[in-house]
Amino acid sequence: MKDGATRDGYGAALIELGASNPDVVVLDSGVSDSSRTKPFGQEFPERFFNMGISEGDMVCTAAGLATTGKIPFATSFACFLLGRSMDQILVSVAYSNTNVKLAGTHSGIAVGEDGPSAQMVVDLAYTRAIPNMIVVQPADWEEARQATHALAEYKGPAYLRLGRGKLKGLYDSSHKFELGKGHVVKKGKEVVIFATGSMLQESMEAMKELQKENITPTLVNISTLKPIDSALIIQLAKEHKAVITAEDHNKFGGLGDAVGDVLLENNIHAAFKKIAVNDQFAETGTAAQLYEKYGLSASHVVKAVKEVLT
Amino acid sequence: MQGATTATDEISQLEEIAREIRRTSLQIIHRAGSGHPGGSLSATDIVTDLFFGGIMKYDPKNPKDPDRDRFLLSKGHASGLHFTTLAKAGFFPEKELESYRKINSPLFLSGHAHPKTPGVEIASGSLGQGLSVAHGIALGARLDSRNYKVYVVLGDGELQEGQIWEAAMSAAKFKSTNLTAIVDYNKVCQDNLTQDLKDLEPLEDKWRAFGWDTHRIDGHNMQEIHKTLKMPAHAEKPRVIIADTIKGKGVSFMEGQTAWHGVAPSTEDLEKALKELE
Structure with missing residues (x-):
């Protein structure tokens, strides 16, 4: 069982997906070192789009990419990804039913010292209330890795809620994460x-x-x-x-x-x-x-x- | 001379199609009892040339053809124009337009378009999103090494949204030369003139400063529209065409009026309008 942050499990899965699925593309909004998308960008530069600090633009760009058959993972801190892009998520992702995966890292008060403006504690309420949207929050590194793979397979809008802090390993690779199952x-x-x-x-x-x-x-x-x-x-x-x-x-x-x-x-x-x-x-x-x-x-x-x- | 004559014929044919689209747009908005005539009429000549002037390649019988050129109407309230154009281009029978803005509309002809309708790429209704979506599609084309082009029509009021300028920076950064934005610069928003609401000028300077290949044309001069849309792509910049237009173009009592932004014409108004558009 591997200890680690769920954002790290996500980053590891992206690298695996980059090799196994040519349709997977990753977008970030200027936090790729913290959000752990940077290694994907180094490995697969042509499929990595760092959109700068403009989350709404990133989410809609991901929606456009999805209409061409790509599987975009649009990534930022949960507070900005959801906070800055609710309207874009509603119209261009959920209502349009585009195959966009929203990965929000640094969720919850566990973010810590950056303070309440960085501590996203309303994102589950936001995303659960959106038709067509599924919502996933893994509990450790391994589950985050598997959930990322599962979302790449799942067709439709999804929110993946990830954390900053290291968590004790709960599962090893023999665990089989299943979407929709407790x-x-x-x-x-x-x-x-x-x-x-x-x-x-x-x-x-x-x-x-x-x-x-x-x-x-x-x-x-x-x-x-x-x-x-x-x-x-x-x-x-x-x-x-x-x-x-x-x-x-x-x-x-x-x-x-x-x-x-x-x-x-x-x-x-x-x-x-x-x-x-x-x-x-x-x-x-x-x-x-x-x-x-x-x-x-x-x-x-x-x-x-x-x-x-x- | 022969060539010049043919070109003139083509232009007058396009002008006739535009008149027909204006008539039908107003008729379906009238029938629906609600809608946005002003901004539909202002963008008609641009959209007509894109679909009927040989600018865009598309197969209405295969609306998901991966090589199709893409059209996005970011100013989604001009759905009367959008659906009329798609119907006349053959994406669905014109009879379907009867269900525009009506419950249980078989092709989902909503007040703002949705991709359930053949020929529609993405939902609209919240201003400012279309340029980013169009750019995402342009990036998809590059990844797949496909040669299709992406055209997006923006409203002028919508340029007050910050996201337009985020997308403008992105497309310049990624050198997305397969992307063309056309600004329907009709100078009139819902409750105010654009210049009084939040002035866009100097608009050409803004787009140039954001790294775009910038052109300004008369958005009701079919010859000029056609010539500009026909230009080969810029070597490394995305293209914007600022089209000076008149809100409500073609119907004297609607032209330049905020009042005709979002009101359906009465039967009497419609009759007057159709007479002017004969």
Whole structure:
């Protein structure tokens, strides 16, 4: 199992795709060193378009390329990719149904010291609300690599949510990422935690603590947020007393709402708790400090599990 | 002399097609009860020459031909003009125009175009996006070593959008010589004259400064339009043709009026307009 940031898994997959799929092209908006598209650009310069700091132009250029049969990965920091290009994504990508992959790196408050203007915590709400758009957030390096391959195969608009920070490896190459499928990381009882992205790592830490007190929740990786794996959520919610969701995103519009919708629409009544950013802008600080202060660290997962059990 | 005569005949034929397109555009906007006549009429002569003057190569029976020249109408509100032109060019029967802006339109003839309609490359409706999309297509042509050309018609008001200038920088950077932008410079926006809303001048200087092969023409002089569109591509610059036009061109009471930006003509107005366009 390889430790690493999901942006690094993405960059590694792009290099593989560059060699295996001549239709894959990559666009960046002047952050190719941070977003990890630079190696692709060095290896396949004719298929790499650094559009400069103009995300709207980049997204529409990607849409144009897609109409010619290319598979463009348009890449930037999540805050700018979504923030600067919502209209372009709506009209030229989603409504036009062009085969554009939007890769947003540096998502969540885990970005850290650059502060709240760089900490994208509303992108899941944005993208989940867009018709034709699927939404994927991998939990480690390997899953990011596989998800990138899967999105190159999938025909249609997609948002790939990636992170800056190094995450502990959760999967090795024998794992088979499947679009639209949740993955049960650990089967336990009483409480089921549906986590996404970096919150898998926090949840794994929390499970170790809880184990000491003989509390053994089930942990599920929801890496496809849309379409969400309703069948798995329904089944597991029925088998447990309480449901917890965990995400580095605002509490509105992300994983918590997606899981909550599935429960409500299927008339499933379970104790329910969201671990998410509490509808506020965070501040500067290290990722670990921010996770502790803003309610996302392993200790908060432990607390939430205990709360829903009492 | 023979050649000159033929050319003159061709020009007058194009002018007749343009009159016919103007008539039909107004008729379908009238039937729909809503739409954008002013900006459809101003861009008609340019679009007519692209489709009927032998400028663009396309096969209406094979609208997805990978070698087709591409046409994008970035000022998507002129969909009355766009759909009329596509129908007359044979992409679909003219009868389909009856469903323009109507629910359950079989070919999705929406207020702003969408690629579900044969001959439409990308959705429009939000100004400022078309030049970037067109440039993406131009880059695709280069990657595939295909020789097709990409034409995009921009509105003048739309040049107030920052993204146009982002795309202008991009196309110059990538030396996309297979891209031609035509500005339908009709000087009138929805609620104001362009110069009062946010003046574009000096417009030629702006495009030149952004690295484009820049031309300025009378956008209602078919001879001039045709001559300019026929020019071989520049060796390393994308091309922009600033076409001075008149909003509502061809209908005296619509010309130069903001009021006719987004209002359908009444039956009486339509009759008057059609008489002027005979």
